[in-house]
Amino acid sequence: MSLDRASREELVRALAETVIQHADELTDLDQAIGDGDHGLNMKRGFEAVLATLPGLADKSLPEMLKSIGMTLVMKVGGASGPLVGTFFMELGKALPEQPTRAEFVAAADLAINAVKARGRSEAGQKTLLDVLVPVQAVLAAGGDARAIAMEAAQAADRTTPMLAIRGRASFLGERSIGHMDPGSRSVSLLIGAAAKVLEFEVRL
Ligand code: ADP
Ligand code: MG
Numbered sequence: 001m002s003l004d005r006a007s008r009e010e011l012v013r014a015l016a017e018t019v020i021q022h023a024d025e026l027t028d029l030d031q032a033i034g035d036g037d038h039g040l041n042m043k044r045g046f047e048a049v050l051a052t053l054p055g056l057a058d059k060s061l062p063e064m065l066k067s068i069g070m071t072l073v074m075k076v077g078g079a080s081g082p083l084v085g086t087f088f089m090e091l092g093k094a095l096p097e098q099p100t101r102a103e104f105v106a107a108a109d110l111a112i113n114a115v116k117a118r119g120r121s122e123a124g125q126k127t128l129l130d131v132l133v134p135v136q137a138v139l140a141a142g143g144d145a146r147a148i149a150m151e152a153a154q155a156a157d158r159t160t161p162m163l164a165i166r167g168r169a170s171f172l173g174e175r176s177i178g179h180m181d182p183g184s185r186s187v188s189l190l191i192g193a194a195a196k197v198l199e200f201e202v203r204l
Helices: 005-021 023-033 038-051 061-075 080-094 101-119 129-140 145-158 168-176 182-201
Strands: none
Touching (some): 005 038, 005 061, 023 038, 023 182, 038 080, 038 182, 061 080, 080 101, 101 129
C-alpha cells in the first residue's frame, strides 16, 4: 500500500469529517449507556487532528498515524481517547512506509493488542474491540474495502444486544443491553471512512 501526499490528506479529512458529522449521534448513544460525552470527546480530538493539516500529510504514513494517535490521546479524553489514540500510535509504530497486506495485518494485530492491554479488555465485552477484532479478521482473510466497511458496520450493530462488562456502560449491568456501544460506532465510522478512501487509492 502506498499513499501519496494528497491521498494521506484525503484520508485524514475523511476520518475527521465523519466523526465530526456524527458527533450528535455518538453523544446520543453515550447518553443511553454512558455519560453523554463521547461525541464531544471524539469531535474535539478530530478537530485537533484537522488543525495539524496540511503539515500532517507531509509526514510518511507511519509518522502521520503516530502523530494522529498522540493528538487523540491528548485531546479526546474519556476512556476512548487513550484507547483510540493508542490504536493509531501503535499502528504507526508497527507499519513500514509502504506496507503489504500481510504487514498491515501484522501491524493492526500489534495495535489491537496494545488497546487490549491498555483497556484490560477483550472482544465480547461491548467495547470498541468488538469492531476492531472482527474487522481485523476480515482484513486478514483478504477482504476488500467494501467487505471491511460492511463488517465494521455490522460489528457495531452486533454490540446492541451485548452486555457491557468494561467501561462506564458496565455500571448499568443488564440495562446496557439494547443499545449500541458508542465507541464501537465511532470505530466503525472511522473504518468505513478509511475503507472508502483507500478503495479508490490503493490495492492492499
Ligand atoms: P467515558 O466512558 O470515559 O465517558 P467515552 O464516552 O469517550 O469515555 O468512551 C466510551 C467508549 O470507550 C465505550 O463506548 C467503549 O467502546 C470504550 N471503552 C471504554 N472502556 C473500555 C475498555 N476498558 N476497553 C476498550 N474500550 C473501552
Ligand atoms: Mg462517555
